[in-house]
Amino acid sequence: MAIKHLRTAFASQYQPGQPARLSTGEALAEPGGDYESLHKQMKRLFNSKPGKKYGRFSDDIGESPFGSWLKDYLEDKQSFSSLTDRLFGQWQELLTGCQEEFQGHLMIVHEALADAEMVYLLILETDSAMRFDGNQALDATDVLSLSRLNLAMRIELDDWLGNNSGDNYLTLLHGRGTGEPGELFIRLAGFTNQVDVEKETLTFLDAVEAFAKTSEPEKAGEVRTKAYEFCKEQHALGEPVEIGALSEYLDESAPQRFQEFAGKNTELPESGVIHPDHRKVKKLVRIAGSGGGMSVSFSSDLVNQAVYYDRDKDALTITRLPKALREQLQRYLEAREE
Known part of the structure; x- marks a missing residue:
């Protein structure tokens, strides 16, 4: 027992x-x-x-x-x-x-x-x-x-x-x-x-984002996703994130690469253990915001594929709308026309 x-x-x-x-x-x-x-x-x-x-x-x-x-x-x-x-x-x-x-x-x-x-x-x-x-x-x-x-x-x-x-x-x-x-x-x-969870969360996000940018563009999204999945799994177990274990998970062929990169470019705890808030780590894979009667959330992988942002016009264009959203819009517009 x-x-x-x-x-x-x-x-x-x-x-x-x-x-x-x-x-x-x-x-x-x-x-x-x-x-x-x-x-x-x-x-x-x-x-x-x-x-x-x-x-x-x-x-x-x-x-x-x-x-x-x-x-x-x-x-x-x-x-x-x-x-x-x-x-x-x-x-x-x-x-x-x-x-x-x-x-x-x-x-x-x-x-x-x-x-x-x-x-x-x-x-x-x-x-x-x-x-x-x-x-x-x-x-x-x-x-x-x-x-x-x-x-x-x-x-x-x-x-x-x-x-x-x-x-x-x-x-x-x-x-x-x-x-x-x-x-x-x-x-x-x-x-x-003893632990500043907010600070360690920012350290974790900065390390992963910087590391992702060193990869090929098509691989950067995979790095972010795997880092988020690892953090999510540790949260489910009630355990913190060990940088060494995360490094191996991100690249089995070069298991020390992320750990060495993070050690050189960020201020990691001497223990090699970090306690990120998994809710905020979700920013690695999702972009979200709300205000002015609007709430928007989508996978970061969709940027420049199904979601396009025009900085000059500060405009967001969304293609390939979800079926449920498209049907709601159609019903709403039809009701307005009647």
Whole structure:
């Protein structure tokens, strides 16, 4: 089984200023079954979410001791049960001082895969559902949401303890609208940000664009597409982009060419690992814009083939219209004529 240990706690703060309530479950070893299924779904949500942050544990152990507690557990200086008792106790203390209402399940999972070990902290949300009880009376109940995940953190244990990727062994999901509880979750996790995702995205785009321009015109589009596909695949796996692996993917016959080019022409991280925002990387293969009641989007490969831009007139000419668009235009014009 992938899960070595798992434990959950339900915490609620309905009256700010009053002590938060906490209800903890048992510490489970290799729970299997439904727990594995639930965790796999949460991982899918975690990996698919855009805008994640990357960093390390805070050096302020007094403020955020989770990293120290986790290390003691991994070194067999305390049990998983003791680790989670401490973690849940701190979560209750933080929520007691919270000025916003909150309810949710905090789940911690120690996962061991064939090639890596990870620990996840996740806040599981609930959805309202209706059911008929044993007397066939309609009853409202809460069920775990399998489609929402706004607060979570993943710790790459091998990278952290082996220091294989510098200071970027934590991946944080901090969704919008989580308010004060979201900030308290960051304090609980002990996360401190080390990666400027926007800057690394621009570095990635500049490197790929510059490299594409060194290729033959008919090959440049292929370079951009392959770079985007690689980035998209890494995003689906919840992994950053390793420049060496991308270089090999772009040109198997010369696997070091892009890596050497990017190293000379851009400021890559010393680790050789970059964290581009896959949403913005899409600019490599699509040109899009909106404003003034208009929204236009098309593949960059269509420029000067089916889409022509006249700089002097600032005019865009589109040929080979999509069938659905052509039919809409025809119906609209016919209606106007009538």
